[in-house]
Amino acid sequence: MSTSDPQAHLRARLAADSELGAGNVLVKLREHGADPDGPGITFDVPVDGRPAWTALTLGELTERVAARAAWLHERGIGPRDVVAVYAASAADVLLNFAALTWLGAIPALMNLNMPGEVAVQFIQRLRATAVLADAERLPLLAGRDLGGATLLPEIGQTGTGEAAKAPAHYRHHGSDPIAITHSSGTTRVPAAVVHSHDSLFAAIRRVRLTEARPYGQTRELSLLPAAHTAGIITLNQALCNRYELAFLSNQGGPIGRSGEAVLDAIERWRPTGVFGFAVTWAELARHDLATRDLRSVRNWFNTGDCAHEAHIRRLVAVGSHPERRDGVVVEVPGSKFIDGIGSTEMGHSAFQITHRLGSDRYGRCVGKPYPFADVALLDLETGEPVPDGTVGHVALKSPTLALGYWNDSVTTFRTRFAGYYLTGDLMYKDAEGYYYHVDRAVDAVDLGGGDRLYTALSEERILARCPDVRDCTVVAGPQDGRVVTDVLLMLEAGADPGADRGPAIREALGAPAAATLRHITVADERDIVFGPTGKVRKFLMRQRHLAKAGA
Structure with a gap:
């Protein structure tokens, strides 16, 4: 890449800015001179009178977030207030996440698939200041004991604020909590996982802002739940890299949308990269992908559970990728699948492996750790690392780790061992340093x-x-x-x-x-x-x- 590339200079300045984190990306982009007419985000739902699938520029995105910050500020929301967000639309979740962090508040993002009774218990555990919910979910909370939280008007009204009345952006410190998300959990009510300004940005700073930019235009489509940790990271890394990003809204069901709807969105928006969970690829695998126009897709990005070989092979068989032949870059058949096992508590995938046509390292291989991740496989009875080839408990030290569980110090400390966070996964490592996931410990x-x-x-x-x-x-x-x-x-x-x-x-x-x-x-x-x-x-x-x- 040429050193005269303005995007390269911008990314370098962002990576070097120690005050930049997950809670202030918009204001920092403006501060470092990002083009306000450049890419912001595209939603599949209307936003404040703009039709669905209308791209918001960076300037328009910032203005829409400021409007919500003003509306919330007028209703008394301020620094360190916990505000639960319970909505289906990706726009409602992400725009209000950014508005709440603008104020220094702590958004607690709830998955729309939480039943009403579970949502009430989750909010009670938060001891939240206020709750924002969409029209479908407000009746599930109205008249219920929300542990003292104020039930605010329908979430769509936040966009009616006046952007010019937004207060100055809150100045975050690295250890400030800036989001509470939920784990899938094994108990009925998901755990409330709290992330800091630094932790939820660490992988972007150390990897995404320093790696080489892909060849040509980058258009990313996120199928991730907007209310998930991965949703926040995907938004912030696209904004900082100045990539185009479209975010599909979750509409219920195991992945929130049918495989047919996902394929339709790919054909419509023509992304070069698609983000999703393992369950997403299982849903797509039920379709004959060869009958769909997926030529634009160069990369599939997975997080959460590692994906199955049977599903990966179907995906890398479609799409295309650039390749240099005889000094000329041409598009050739076949895409890449970047698998990155992770969890809400890990804050970002700790491992990565790339599969292509002809790849043969499967068997639940999750690759090797990122440079920022210190991974140990432990025998918890002795506290010692296990030998290569022996299954052990995954222990992780990483700047991406969540701070712990909100209002639950018992669970926070139960998952710590010898300075590591215990992910709850079982893996073994081979002699070449590749890790293989075999199961959840439970x-x-x-x-x-x-x-x-x-x-x-x-x-x-x-x-x-x-x-x-x-x-x-x-x-x-x-x-x-x-x-x-x-x-x-x-x-x-x-x-x-x-x-x-x-x-x-x-x-x-x-x-x-x-x-x-x-x-x-x-x-x-x-x-x-x-x-x-x-x-x-x-x-x-x-x-x-x-x-x-x-x-």
């Missing part, structure tokens, strides 16, 4: 005799051996004094539901786990319990499905 089952059943790894192996299975869930746990395992299969369109897949599944499980196999069931999404972020809630699956199957 989902793995001790079979005795040194054998363990890893449900996530078993699902990966089943999908690899059963090409007519689109997705699957392995549920295992103790029942009547023994371990039992049930496998739920979601089939490809046209697959024979009566086919005998038992031998392939037993081979995938391995002999010790196969001995516990009780049922193989053809299922659909209605049989799976999903959390607010689309993760399968195996804790509830064990409680409900195993009990029902054993009745």
Whole structure:
């Protein structure tokens, strides 16, 4: 890249600005001379009279956020006030997130898939100052005990404020809490995870602002929930890199939108990169991608759970990427899939691996850690690192880590060990330094005799051996004094539901786990319990499905 590139100079200034963080990106872009007519964000819903899919410039985005900051300020919202945001529209969530941080308040972003009763309990735990909700969710909260929080008018009204009346932007310090998001959790009410001004920007500063810019124009489409940590990071990294970004709104369901709607959005907006969770790719895998125009897509970006090989291979087979041939850059078939396992508490993916056509490092390989991440695989009984090839508990030190759990010091300190944060994941590392994810610690089952059943790894192996299975869930746990395992299969369109897949599944499980196999069931999404972020809630699956199957 030429050193005369103004975007390169801007990115360098941003990376060097120690006061820049997740809570003040808009004001810092203005301070460092970013073009107000340059890219801001595009939403798939109307914004303050602007039609859906109308791009907001950086200047227009800043003005719309200032209008909301003025409206909130007039209603008494100020520094360190916790304000819950409970809405479906990505515009409502992200514009009000930015407005609340403008004031120095702490937005608590709630997934719209939280049922009303769970939302009430979540708000009570927050001890929030106020609540913003959309028209569909206001009735779920009206008249309820919200722990002293004021229920503000419908969230769409925040855009009616006068931008010129917004107070001066709050000056954040690095350790200031600037957002509370939710984990998927294994309990009924998600945990409230609190992030700092520095932590939620650390990966952008250390990686995204210093890596080489992609060739040509960059247009990114986010399928991530706007209320998720990953949604905030995606917005801020696009703004700081001056990329074009479109954000789809979540409309309910496991990923909030059908695969058909996602494919329609890709064809309409022509992104070069698409962001989503593993469940997103599973949803897309049910479609014949070769029949859709996905040529614009160069990169698929995954976070949360690591993605399955069966889904990745379908995605990298479509799209295109630039390649230099004989001194000329040409677009060639095939895209890249950047897998980055992460969690709300990790603040940003700690690992990364890139898959392409012809890639063969799968088996739930999550790659290698980012330079900013200090990863250890520990035996929690001895506190010592485990040898290569041995499964251990993932322990992480990283500047991206969340501060802890809001109003829950017990859980905060329970997840700390020897100076590390325990992610709750089980992995092993090979001799080349690549890490492989086998399961969540709470989902793995001790079979005795040194054998363990890893449900996530078993699902990966089943999908690899059963090409007519689109997705699957392995549920295992103790029942009547023994371990039992049930496998739920979601089939490809046209697959024979009566086919005998038992031998392939037993081979995938391995002999010790196969001995516990009780049922193989053809299922659909209605049989799976999903959390607010689309993760399968195996804790509830064990409680409900195993009990029902054993009745």
